[in-house]
Amino acid sequence: MTALLAVRGLNKSFGSVVAASQIEVEIEDGEVVGIIGANGAGKTTFVNLVTGYLQPTSGTIAFEGRDITALPPRDIIAAGISRSFQVPQVFASATVFDNLLIACGIAAGGRFPLWRPLRRRELLAEADRLVERFRIGEYRDQPAQLLPQGVRKLLDIAMALVRQPRLLLLDEPTSGISVEEKFAIMDLIMGALRNERIAVMFIEHDMDIIARYAGRVLAFVDGTIVARGPPETVLADPRVRRAITGEPMPARGTAT
Amino acid sequence: MGALARGPWLLPLVFGALALLSLVLTPFLVYLLTVILARGLVVLGLLILWRTGLMSFGQALYFGVGAYAVGLAEKYWGLRDAFALLALALAASAAMALVLGWLLRQYRDIYFAMLSLAFSMILYGTLVKSRVLGSTDGFTVPAPHFLGWAPGPALAMHALLLLTVAAASLGSFLAARYLASPMGHLTTAIRDNEIRVEYLGYPVRRAIHVKYVFAAMLAGAGGALVALAVGHIDPDMTYWTTSGEFVFITILAGPGSVLAPFLGAAIFEAVRTYATAYAPYSWQMVLGICLLLLILFLPRGVWSLFGARRRAAP
Numbered sequence: 001m002t003a004l005l006a007v008r009g010l011n012k013s014f015g016s017v018v019a020a021s022q023i024e025v026e027i028e029d030g031e032v033v034g035i036i037g038a039n040g041a042g043k044t045t046f047v048n049l050v051t052g053y054l055q056p057t058s059g060t061i062a063f064e065g066r067d068i069t070a071l072p073p074r075d076i077i078a079a080g081i082s083r084s085f086q087v088p089q090v091f092a093s094a095t096v097f098d099n100l101l102i103a104c105g106i107a108a109g110g111r112f113p114l115w116r117p118l119r120r121r122e123l124l125a126e127a128d129r130l131v132e133r134f135r136i137g138e139y140r141d142q143p144a145q146l147l148p149q150g151v152r153k154l155l156d157i158a159m160a161l162v163r164q165p166r167l168l169l170l171d172e173p174t175s176g177i178s179v180e181e182k183f184a185i186m187d188l189i190m191g192a193l194r195n196e197r198i199a200v201m202f203i204e205h206d207m208d209i210i211a212r213y214a215g216r217v218l219a220f221v222d223g224t225i226v227a228r229g230p231p232e233t234v235l236a237d238p239r240v241r242r243a244i245t246g247e248p249m250p251a252r253g254t255a256t
Numbered sequence: 257m258g259a260l261a262r263g264p265w266l267l268p269l270v271f272g273a274l275a276l277l278s279l280v281l282t283p284f285l286v287y288l289l290t291v292i293l294a295r296g297l298v299v300l301g302l303l304i305l306w307r308t309g310l311m312s313f314g315q316a317l318y319f320g321v322g323a324y325a326v327g328l329a330e331k332y333w334g335l336r337d338a339f340a341l342l343a344l345a346l347a348a349s350a351a352m353a354l355v356l357g358w359l360l361r362q363y364r365d366i367y368f369a370m371l372s373l374a375f376s377m378i379l380y381g382t383l384v385k386s387r388v389l390g391s392t393d394g395f396t397v398p399a400p401h402f403l404g405w406a407p408g409p410a411l412a413m414h415a416l417l418l419l420t421v422a423a424a425s426l427g428s429f430l431a432a433r434y435l436a437s438p439m440g441h442l443t444t445a446i447r448d449n450e451i452r453v454e455y456l457g458y459p460v461r462r463a464i465h466v467k468y469v470f471a472a473m474l475a476g477a478g479g480a481l482v483a484l485a486v487g488h489i490d491p492d493m494t495y496w497t498t499s500g501e502f503v504f505i506t507i508l509a510g511p512g513s514v515l516a517p518f519l520g521a522a523i524f525e526a527v528r529t530y531a532t533a534y535a536p537y538s539w540q541m542v543l544g545i546c547l548l549l550l551i552l553f554l555p556r557g558v559w560s561l562f563g564a565r566r567r568a569a570p
Contacts, residue, residue, distance in 0.1 A: 051455075077457035089455065091448040102445050105438030106456045112466065113438040123438075163457055 002065045004029050004199050005050070005081075005167055010059030012049055012223075019045040021224040023059070027167065032190075033201045034214030034231065038244055042223035043203045044086070047169050051083050052076040063167070082165035086172045086203075088156035092145040096136055096155055099144055100127040100162070107162040130158045133192045149176045150185050157189060161198075168193070170202035174209060182206060186213055207235060207245055219244060267432070270515060271425035278417045283410060287485060288529065290417045292521045293424040294481035295505070299517035300431055301471030301478075302506040307435065308467060309447035313369045314376030315502050318349040318472040320494030321379070322479025324389065325349075327397050327489040338400035338419055342480050349476025353469040360468060361461040376494055383491040394490025397483050413485070420481050427474055428514040434470065435514070443467050475502075504543075508550055510557015519558060 003026040012020035019042050027033055037043045048054040050061060052073040061069045063079050071079075091099050104126045105118045131137050134154045139147055144155060153173060160168060173189060174182040186209055193200060204210050210217060210231055217234040219227040221244070227237040234240055274293075278286060298319050305312055322345035329335040329344055356375055363371055383389050399412040407415060434440045443463050446453050450460050483489045492498065501524070509520025527546055531539035554560055 073454055074457045074459055077455065083455065085451075089449055089452040091445045091452065093448055094445065098441075102438070102441050103456050106442055106453070106458045109438050109458070111462075113442070114434060114466075115437060117433075117436040118438045118441045119436070159452065159456065 002062075003027060004031075004064060005201075006062045006065075007050070008060045008062075010046075010049060010061065011057045012045060012054060013057050018223050020049060020056070021222070023223075023225060025218065025225070027199050027201060029166070029199060030197045031199045032213060032215045033199075034210040034217045035201060035203045035220060036205070036207070036210060036217060036234075036240070036244055037220030041220040041244075043220050044171055045223070046220070047083060047171055047201075047203065050076075051081060051169060077163050077165075080164075080166040081169065082160040082163055082167075083169040084153070084157045084160045084171060084173065086175055088149075088152040090144040090152060090155050090159065093143055095141050095143055096147070096151075097127055097131060097140045099155055100130045100158060103127075103159040103162040104130075107164075126162075130161070134158045135188060150181055153177065153185065154188065158192075161192075165198060167199045167201065170200065172203050172205065174204065174206060182209060183212070211235065266515070267425060267429055271421050271428075275418060275421045278414060278421065283413060286413050286417050288525060290413070290420045290485040291482055292525045293417075293420045293518060294478045294485065295502070295525070296518035296521035297424055297427050297478035297481070298475040298502050299505045299509060299521055300427055300514060301474035302502055303509070303511055303514070303517055304431060304434070304467055304474075305471050306506060306511055307440070307447075308443040308464065310364065310464070311369050311503060311506075312372040312471070312499070313496065313503060314372035314374070314499050315471070315475050316494045316496070316498035317372070317376035317379050318353065318475035319479035319482070319498065319502070320376070320383070320491075321345070321349045321352050321472075322476030323483035323489045323493050324383070324479075325476070326480045326483045327395060328389070330397055331395060336398065336401045336406075337404075338402050338416065338484060341400060341484070342419070342423070342477060345476045345480030346473050349472045349479075350469055353472030354465075357465040357468045361464040373496060373499065376499055377496060380491050380494045380496075383494060390490070392491060394488060396488050397486075399487065400484050416481070416484055420485075423477055423481065424518060427477065428518075431470075431474075431514045439463060439466065504547060508547060508557060510554070510559040512557060512559035512562070516557060516559035523558065 005025065005027040007023055007025040010020055010023040023046060035043050035046070045054065049056050052071050052075070055070045059069070060067060063081060066079065068076055068079055091102065094102065101118060101123060104123045105113065108123060131140055136151055136154055139151050144152060147155065157170065157173065174185055177185055190213060214231050216229065217231050218225050219234050219237070219240045221239065226239045226243070227234045235245065274289070278289065281289065298315055302312060302315055325345040325348040326341045329341060335341060335344070360368060360371055384392050399409050400416065402415050442453060442458060446460055446463060453460050479493065505517065505520040505524045508523060509516040527543055528539060531542040535542060550558065
């Protein structure tokens with residue numbers, strides 16, 4: 001069986017700066033993969049390459065066996081890969097519900113979604129289902145610009161789901177969220193994705209989150225993957241500890 | 257939101273009343289109402305662009321294209337039928353906007369505004385220099401026929417007003433449908449966040465292109481109807497001050513409803529008509545002061561008066 005996503009020999013350089021070097025990745029259906037790495041290690045570049053925001057210098061990306069290298073973002077989204085953003089990209093002046101409604105309208109649309117109104121029964125119901133699924137009913141009628149960061153992140157992810165992707169890329173889903181709330185937010189996200197058989201690839205700096213939610217981890221250093229496998233193996237890898245987690249781990253709680 | 261959101265009865269009611277009214281008006285008021293509704297169509301197009309945060313400082317381009325399509329077809333082809341002339345003006349402005357749209361859709365904000373201004377001034381320059389196109393004098397446009405019926409001048413003006421009422425009601429109906437559609441909302445969303453629209457899988461530039469062509473067709477229809485009502489066309493119809501007037505009316509009217517442009521055009525034409533009569537040398541100052549007061553006290557345009565009253569009602 002072919003992998004859901006197969007990345008082969010992917011390279012990207014900006015002038016003399018190498019942002020991605022010989023990246024090889026396979027993602028299986030329904031897998032949850034964590035991506036770790038220091039700032040500037042090429043994690044977001046990798047996500048941008050897969051979603052078509054950047055064009056690779058060389059290498060190929062195949063999705064469900066079909067070559068999607070260098071397609072524009074909207075074709076990649078149509079193929080079944082969606083993403084969320086480190087800085088949530090929402091319609092700031094619209095309410096939570098209207099954000100989701102517009103997203104559903106575009107997803108339902110076709111090339112020129114002109115004639116039928118946006119506020120029609122099936123779209124309203126779909127937007128409400130998303131509100132329910134992400135448990136943001138409390139904020140339903142608030143404009144997105146006034147939302148707490150965690151809710152805005154959830155909204156951003158909910159909007160990424162309207163195209164019913166088979167692979168969802170989350171760029172730091174818990175960044176900007178307080179430590180106490182991180183697990184709650186991740187539980188919500190994973191809960192909303194359960195039963196959907198959506199493969200998830202998420203970038204994360206918090207190793208506790210990685211250990212808890214990732215089935216498999218890819219560790220990026222200087223634009224390339226230096227370690228991969230189950231979290232406990234990767235997090236114990238000396239190269240990972242040197243370059244990413246930072247210190248040869250002392251007992252928990254005594255770190256300075 | 258659009259007038260349709262406020263109840264589907266509003267559009268036929270307003271335009272039906274106007275059609276009935278046209279039967280009892282004096283010839284001058286028939287003429288004035290025709291010009292108001294025709295110019296309101298141009299402003300309706302600007303309102304649609306404005307919803308995306310785009311403002312064209314050169315909408316007189318399409319106003320002129322519509323007017324000249326009518327004038328040239330009458331002069332060189334002997335085409336006199338109002339419906340055929342209107343269709344021709346729509347086709348000409350749509351074709352022009354389709355071409356220029358490929359370039360304009362890449363720009364936003366002041367760049368979009370200035371580039372649209374530049375295009376309109378190119379047309380102005382061409383018209384002024386070209387003898388075939390009437391040069392600075394332009395040429396007269398004879399009264400139209402209606403599907404083989406050739407009424408006298410006074411009756412023709414009444415018939416033209418009815419046609420203009422029909423065009424204005426159809427235009428606002430389509431505009432309201434458009435603004436209520438996913439695509440209409442989508443272009444409002446573009447103002448908020450283009451990246452998100454792209455990542456929902458819809459090409460932002462295509463959405464802007466469609467809206468630009470729609471606005472141009474409304475302006476082309478307005479230009480054609482004004483040409484037939486005034487009976488004369490000249491290059492001033494495409495000059496930047498004409499574009500400026502349309503922007504002026506758009507701001508005066510406010511983005512509240514698809515009917516707002518017609519109200520705005522009515523206020524503008526009324527002030528202009530009476531200010532020219534009573535203060536022939538300072539009517540522009542009177543207009544300027546009106547706009548200043550409106551921006552100070554009604555920043556969402558005159559239409560916000562209706563919205564406020566509605567909200568206050570139980």
